[in-house]
Each structure stands twice: as structure tokens, then as C-alpha cells.
Amino acid sequence: xxxxxxxDARPTHVTETLVATGAGxxxxxxxxxxxxxxxxxxxAVTELYSLHYRTLVRLAALLVRDTxxxxxxxxxxFVAMHDAWxxxxxxxxxxxxxxxxxxNRSRSVLRHRTVVDRNLVKAPPDMPSAExxxxxxxxxxxxxxxxxxxxxxxxxxxxxxxxxxxxxxxIAAAMGISRxxxxxxxxxxxxxxxSALERE
Amino acid sequence: xVRSGHGSDGPQGHEFAEFVRHSLHAAADQLEPSPDxxxxxxxxxxxxxxxxxxxxxxxxxxxxxxxxxxxxLALRWYAALVRGWHALRHGHTAPGTHRAKPDHPRQxxxxxxxxxxxxxxxxxxxxxxxxxxxxxxxxxxxxxxxGQSVGFGSSPSRSTPGSGSGNSxxxxxxxxxxxxxxxxxxxxxxxxxxxxxSTASSQAAASQNVKKSSPxxxxxxxxxxxxxxxxxxxxxxxxxxxxxxxxxxxVSPTVTGTKTVTKTVTQTSTPPVTETxxxxxxxxxxxxxxxxxxxxxxxxxxxxxxxxxKSASPSKSASTSASPSQTASSSSADTYSTNQTQGSEPAxxxxxxxxxxx
Numbered sequence: 001x002x003x004x005x006x007x008d009a010r011p012t013h014v015t016e017t018l019v020a021t022g023a024g025x026x027x028x029x030x031x032x033x034x035x036x037x038x039x040x041x042x043x044a045v046t047e048l049y050s051l052h053y054r055t056l057v058r059l060a061a062l063l064v065r066d067t068x069x070x071x072x073x074x075x076x077x078f079v080a081m082h083d084a085w086x087x088x089x090x091x092x093x094x095x096x097x098x099x100x101x102x103x104n105r106s107r108s109v110l111r112h113r114t115v116v117d118r119n120l121v122k123a124p125p126d127m128p129s130a131e132x133x134x135x136x137x138x139x140x141x142x143x144x145x146x147x148x149x150x151x152x153x154x155x156x157x158x159x160x161x162x163x164x165x166x167x168x169x170x171i172a173a174a175m176g177i178s179r180x181x182x183x184x185x186x187x188x189x190x191x192x193x194x195s196a197l198e199r200e
Numbered sequence: 201x202v203r204s205g206h207g208s209d210g211p212q213g214h215e216f217a218e219f220v221r222h223s224l225h226a227a228a229d230q231l232e233p234s235p236d237x238x239x240x241x242x243x244x245x246x247x248x249x250x251x252x253x254x255x256x257x258x259x260x261x262x263x264x265x266x267x268x269x270x271x272x273l274a275l276r277w278y279a280a281l282v283r284g285w286h287a288l289r290h291g292h293t294a295p296g297t298h299r300a301k302p303d304h305p306r307q308x309x310x311x312x313x314x315x316x317x318x319x320x321x322x323x324x325x326x327x328x329x330x331x332x333x334x335x336x337x338x339x340x341x342x343x344x345x346x347g348q349s350v351g352f353g354s355s356p357s358r359s360t361p362g363s364g365s366g367n368s369x370x371x372x373x374x375x376x377x378x379x380x381x382x383x384x385x386x387x388x389x390x391x392x393x394x395x396x397x398s399t400a401s402s403q404a405a406a407s408q409n410v411k412k413s414s415p416x417x418x419x420x421x422x423x424x425x426x427x428x429x430x431x432x433x434x435x436x437x438x439x440x441x442x443x444x445x446x447x448x449x450x451v452s453p454t455v456t457g458t459k460t461v462t463k464t465v466t467q468t469s470t471p472p473v474t475e476t477x478x479x480x481x482x483x484x485x486x487x488x489x490x491x492x493x494x495x496x497x498x499x500x501x502x503x504x505x506x507x508x509x510k511s512a513s514p515s516k517s518a519s520t521s522a523s524p525s526q527t528a529s530s531s532s533a534d535t536y537s538t539n540q541t542q543g544s545e546p547a548x549x550x551x552x553x554x555x556x557x558x
Contacts, residue, residue: 143223
């Protein structure tokens with residue numbers, strides 16, 4: 001695979017950027033303005049991993065409701081980003097690509113899970129795993145439980161807007177829809193969420 | 201830029217939005233991904249190129265097939281054109297005129313020349329090659345992968361040292377492994393892989409020295425050389441022994457910091473010693489190896505002949521001007537795959553210099 005040969009041109013201020021943005025915090029969704037050209041694909045994966053992996057996994061976990069699956073989704077997104085780095089060549093583009101890949105793959109996982117659940121024979125209850133415990137802890141939130149009942153698009157819009165703190169344009173880019181559709185999905189989702197919480 | 205949750209929801213909507221935001225953060229921030237995520241991504245990336253390469257080769261094959269079909273069509277058109285031209289040249293009338301005269305006797309098919317017979321396949325092969333060339337020229341990734349599969353290409357990005365939290369300063373595919381720039385057999389381990397730049401510089405110096413000393417070696421007899429490096433001095437030894445018994449030994453003590461003193465010693469039966477002092481900057485600051493690893497002189501020899509070429513001759517040790525505190529990068533190689541390392545770092549590169557006089 002051909003990659004830009006700029007491995008030695010790594011900016012020295014990436015570490016400061018990492019500290020300033022706070023890896024793993026929601027603010028890390030904002031692309032570091034200092035991370036620009038000069039990365040090759042491997043370095044970009046490493047840096048973007050340290051900056052955004054945790055947040056992307058949490059975002060995916062809110063969408064797919066499963067931490068291992070969320071990790072797999074995000075890892076696949078990173079692999080795809082690595083393959084597409086020659087086209088991206090920029091940290092901001094790469095982050096937008098990662099977000100879109102995570103949303104699309106989460107959607108695919110949910111679609112696949114729907115098909116599997118439809119044909120699944122009920123298994124006897126087994127010992128709960130650690131991930132199951134974490135998800136139970138996650139499901140304790142009433143908002144998360146209500147979010148689970150929303151349609152996929154509305155859930156994506158709400159999670160991207162209120163967890164990832166993205167703008168409408170960024171949500172539109174990540175979901176592959178228009179800004180008007182983002183507004184519509186968000187408004188309907190919030191209405192449904194509010195009514196579901198009031199019912200409880 | 202209007203951020204989410206601000207603005208158009210009204211006071212109640214704003215409060216509810218804040219509530220949803222806090223709930224989402226409180227719920228999701230409990231989740232901690234596994235710490236080996238980067239390693240898993242590396243593994244996935246590492247396992248992908250085979251599939252990607254296969255897919256691209258299939259793509260290239262498909263493009264070539266399409267171009268071959270197009271070439272065949274072009275050849276058919278060209279053959280029809282040639283037939284028409286021959287018909288006109290030999291005074292025959294056009295096909296429409298033939299239809300106007302149905303009683304005209306039809307000519308027997310002309311026997312095909314062998315050059316005409318191979319014209320179409322040759323044209324098709326040429327066109328297919330042209331198409332493959334275009335594909336390779338327009339898609340550099342395929343070109344690079346083909347080069348890698350053939351063996352003469354290398355991806356520097358695979359060994360690009362990177363950094364990042366939890367990565368111990370390596371690229372995503374690097375993992376601390378870098379391509380050692382050895383050109384000879386490499387029977388032993390190549391610790392020089394941790395310092396490719398100094399390897400390159402020492403290789404260049406070694407090649408220069410060998411080149412300078414080649415005339416003396418050509419005029420030498422078969423007396424085995426005797427070269428000795430003082431163990432107390434951190435220095436490097438690059439020995440090149442030709443099958444005829446002559447040898448060129450390059451002593452390259454490298455001073456950590458700014459200078460490299462390269463000393464070339466060529467010993468023959470009439471020992472003409474060529475000394476070349478060469479000051480060259482070497483980035484050996486990061487190449488200092490741990491003392492535990494190189495506490496003593498490590499000698500690894502694969503042949504007894506090479507071991508014999510390292511016999512003691514104190515005449516060379518006095519000329520080395522390295523202080524005991526110096527850190528030397530050493531390189532040792534000869535055509536008999538002998539590595540002799542003295543000093544604070546083992547042989548970091550092996551350069552197979554051309555055997556003089558061979």
C-alpha cells in the first residue's frame with residue numbers, strides 16, 4: 001500500500017495537543033488543529049487512536065449497546081481509515097471519516113443483529129459476563145433505556161449531538177444525511193425521549 | 201457554528217437537553233475500552249494487505265481483460281480495413297458492387313501470411329501490456345505492492361518510528377521492528393536495527409574505505425592478515441577477506457557526538473597501511489546500547505578462516521584516538537560472515553564489500 005513518505009516529519013507538538021484536548025474526553029472529538037499534514041498512515045492511526053479511540057468506543061457503545069462490538073466497530077473504522085489515508089491526508093478529514101465509519105458500521109451491526117435475533121432460538125440463561133455487567137450498569141440510566149426504544153436514526157442524531165457535541169453539519173456528514181434531516185431526527189428523538197421519560 | 205443543544209429548544213428544551221447530555225456522559229463514561237486496542241488495530245492492518253493485494257490484482261486482471269477485448273475489437277476493425285484496402289489495391293470492386301453482380305465468381309480465400317497470422321495476437325499482447333502499464337502507472341499503490349512482492353521494494357512507512365500513548369514510540373505497524381539495512385548474510389542478530397541512520401553512515405564509510413584500499417589488496421600475496429583492535433577502545437572492525445587470502449580491515453571508532461574517525465587499514469604481505477581519517481557527523485546519540493548487553497567483546501565467527509584473520513597485531517591499536525568514555529558504533533562484516541565486535545555496541549550493520557582482487 002502506498003503511503004505518504006513523511007514519517008519523519010512528525011510535528012513535535014502532538015503531545016501537547018494530546019494533553020490539551022484531553023484524550024478520551026468528549027472534547028477530543030474536536031480535531032486538533034495542530035495535527036496536519038506530515039503524518040503517514042501508521043502515525044495517523046497511532047495519534048488518532050490516542051486522541052479519539054476511547055470516545056469513539058463510547059459513542060459506538062451508545063449506538064450498539066455492546067462494548068466488545070463497539071470496540072470492534074471502532075477498530076474496523078481505524079483500519080479503514082488507515083487504508084484511506086492516502087485520500088484523507090488530514091487529521092480533520094480522518095476524524096470525520098472515523099465518525100462516519102463508526103456510525104455506518106454501528107448501523108450495519110444493528111441491522112445484522114436484527115436479522116440474527118429474528119432467527120435466534122432462545123438460549124438458556126447463562127452466567128453474566130463482565131461486559132454484560134458493564135452494560136447493565138449502562139442500562140440503569142433511564143435516558144439510556146429510553147434511548148434504546150428510539151429508531152436508529154433518531155438515536156444516532158441524539159447521541160452525536162448530545163454526547164459527541166457535534167454541530168448539525170458534522171452530524172449530517174457523519175450520518176450521511178442533510179442538515180434538515182438532522183434537525184428533524186433530533187427534534188423527533190428528543191420528543192420521543194421526553195415522552196418516554198415522562199411515562200416512567 | 202451553532203453547537204448542539206443550544207439555541208432553538210427554548211428554556212425547557214435547553215434544560216432537557218442538558219439533562220440528556222449529562223445522562224449520556226454519565227452512562228457512557230463508565231465504559232473503558234480494552235487497553236490493547238491499538239495492538240488489535242495493528243494486527244488487523246497487518247492481516248489486510250494480502251487480501252487487499254489480491255483484490256487489486258484481480259482488479260488489474262479485470263482491467264487487462266477488458267482492454268484485451270477492446271484490443272480484439274480494434275483488431276477486427278483493422279483486419280476489415282486491411283481487407284478493404286487489399287481489395288481496392290487489387291482492383292476488385294467494393295462489396296456493394298458484388299451484390300449488384302451476383303453472377304460474379306467469388307474469389308478463393310487468399311492464403312494468409314504468417315506475419316499476418318501473428319499480427320493479431322501480437323497486437324493483443326501489446327495492448328494488454330500497455331493497459332497493465334497504464335494501470336500500474338496510475339495506481340502507485342499497486343506498483344509498490346508488486347515491487348514488494350517481487351522483492352526490490354520496501355515500505356519505509358512500515359518502519360517509521362512513531363509515538364503516542366501506549367505505543368512505546370513506534371508506528372502502528374512498526375512495533376519496534378525496523379528494517380535492518382544489512383546487505384550481507386547476517387548470520388547473527390542485527391542490533392543495528394535500532395539505529396538505522398548510524399548503520400547507513402558506517403556502511404558508507406566502510407564502502408569508501410574498502411574502495412580506497414583495493415589497489416593494495418590487489419597487489420598483495422596470500423599471507424593472512426593480522427589486525428588487532430585494542431579492546432579498551434570502543435571501535436569497530438570491518439574485515440573483508442578475499443578468497444585469495446588478502447584482507448581489508450576497516451577500523452571505525454565512532455565518537456559519540458560530532459565526529460567519526462574512520463581508519464582504514466589494509467594489510468598485505470608487504471604491509472602497506474593506508475590510514476584515512478575522516479570526520480563525519482554521525483547521529484550516534486540514540487545508538488548507545490546498554491552496557492549489560494555489550495559488556496565484553498562478543499565474537500561470533502562462522503568460519504575458522506575468519507577467526508584467523510583477527511589475530512593479534514598490536515601495531516594498529518595505538519593509532520586509535522578514542523577516549524574510554526566514548527561510545528562507539530561498530531560495524532563488522534567480512535565475506536566469511538565473521539562478526540567481531542569490540543566496544544560498547546555490537547555490530548550494527550554488516551556490509552559485504554566487494555572482495556578485492558576477485
